[in-house]
Amino acid sequence: xxxxxxxxxxxxxxxxxxxxxxxxxIEKTLQCGTPTNLVYADIIWPIMVEIERLxxxxxxxxxxxxxxxxxxxNIVDQLQNKLPRKPLKSKxxxxxxxxxxxxxxxAQIIADLFESDGxxxxxxxxxxxxxxxxAFVNKHGPDILLIYGTAPKQAPTVRQLIDTIKGxxxxxxxxxxxxxxxxxxxxxxxxxxxxxxxxxxxxxxxxAAISERKAEPEQQTINRRKKKIPQNSRKRASLMQ
Numbered sequence: 158x159x160x161x162x163x164x165x166x167x168x169x170x171x172x173x174x175x176x177x178x179x180x181x182x183i184e185k186t187l188q189c190g191t192p193t194n195l196v197y198a199d200i201i202w203p204i205m206v207e208i209e210r211l212x213x214x215x216x217x218x219x220x221x222x223x224x225x226x227x228x229x230x231n232i233v234d235q236l237q238n239k240l241p242r243k244p245l246k247s248k249x250x251x252x253x254x255x256x257x258x259x260x261x262x263x264a265q266i267i268a269d270l271f272e273s274d275g276x277x278x279x280x281x282x283x284x285x286x287x288x289x290x291x292a293f294v295n296k297h298g299p300d301i302l303l304i305y306g307t308a309p310k311q312a313p314t315v316r317q318l319i320d321t322i323k324g325x326x327x328x329x330x331x332x333x334x335x336x337x338x339x340x341x342x343x344x345x346x347x348x349x350x351x352x353x354x355x356x357x358x359x360x361x362x363x364x365a366a367i368s369e370r371k372a373e374p375e376q377q378t379i380n381r382r383k384k385k386i387p388q389n390s391r392k393r394a395s396l397m398q
Contacts, residue, residue, distance in 0.1 A: 159191065159199040168204055171225040172217060178230055179228050183236070193239040194273060198265055198360045201236075201323040205229055205262055208340055209307065233269065243275040250276050250366070253290055254283035255311040263337055264305035267359045272364050280397045287318045294328065301332050301354075301366055306339040315339075316350040323351060332369060 163186060170178040192354035199209060208229070212222035231260035252268040254261055261282045279297055281290065294302060300323070303313055319333055334348045334354035347355035354369060 159186065159195070164200060164204060166229065168207060169198060171204065172221055174221075174224045176228055176231070179232060182236075183232055187239070192241070193236055194270065195242060196236060197233070197270060198358070199239075201229060201233060202227065202266055202359055203345070205260075205266075206338070209260060209271055215366075218237070226260070226262060230265065234264060237269050238352055240269060240273040242273060245277070247276040248366075249279070249297065250277050250301040250303060250389065251279045251281065251294060251297060251299045252303045252305065253281040253293075255304065255306040255308075255314050256283060256286055258283040258306055258308075258311065260307045260337075261305075263307070263359070264303075267303060267305065267336060267356075268282065270359050270363050271366070273334060274367075276366075285320065287314065290353050291321065294322070297330060299331060301334055301369075303334045303336060303362065304352075306335070307337045308339060310345070312343075312346065312350060319351045334362060334365065338377045340397075 163182065167179060167182045170182060183200070186200065187193065191199075208217070208222060208225050211217045212219070217225075250268075252264050252269050252271070254264050258264075264282065264326050265280065268278050274276040278300070281291070281293065285293075289300070290302075304318065306312075306315055309361060313337065322328070322331075322333065331352075332353040335350075335352040336355060336356045337361075340347045340355055341357050354365050
């Protein structure tokens with residue numbers, strides 16, 4: 158477990174926009190023997206959540222929030238290759254954000270930790286419509302589609318995407334997981350909008366996927382065939398936008 162003073166120093170450095178100090182804190186933490194995945198889980202993720210909270214409460218300016226998030230993301234980019242690598246699992250996950258999501262860092266952390274756990278990961282980030290996501294799911298057929306969102310206004314878009322996928326039923330074995338502040342702040346929302354799984358943190362997302370895999374009946378994994386999303390379903394998704 159990372160000590161509180163490290164978190165405090167790192168947050169201060171981020172809010173001051175001190176890139177060098179942020180890198181130094183992380184480097185010293187790694188040199189002291191803290192594994193990279195714990196740096197993700199115990200420093201990067203909780204500090205990301207704190208920055209989002211400070212911004213939402215109006216306690217830091219939009220510029221300070223953007224600067225801190227950029228530095229935090231830069232640190233994650235540097236750490237990604239230092240993560241441990243488990244053997245490949247022959248499991249696929251697509252990680253995406255709601256179209257107008259500006260806070261992609263959480264989704265990127267989740268993608269990195271799934272890749273570290275041996276999954277084949279496709280990280281789409283934000284900026285894509287529901288039709289774009291549907292087309293990508295149709296092409297790659299993941300075991301899990303993870304949707305990341307932070308703002309309450311995004312809930313209808315997430316619900317619409319989930320309703321469309323389940324209405325088409327082209328990938329009946331695919332599980333839909335949601336994560337992000339949108340779902341953390343509204344208890345039970347993930348169930349209300351029809352998701353199969355929910356994770357409050359990146360670590361919990363990987364754990365939920367592992368638990369789901371263990372609970373999967375063996376006979377359902379044999380000779381499983383998945384159908385493509387038909388073209389007319391994409392047109393129907395467009396009409397629902």
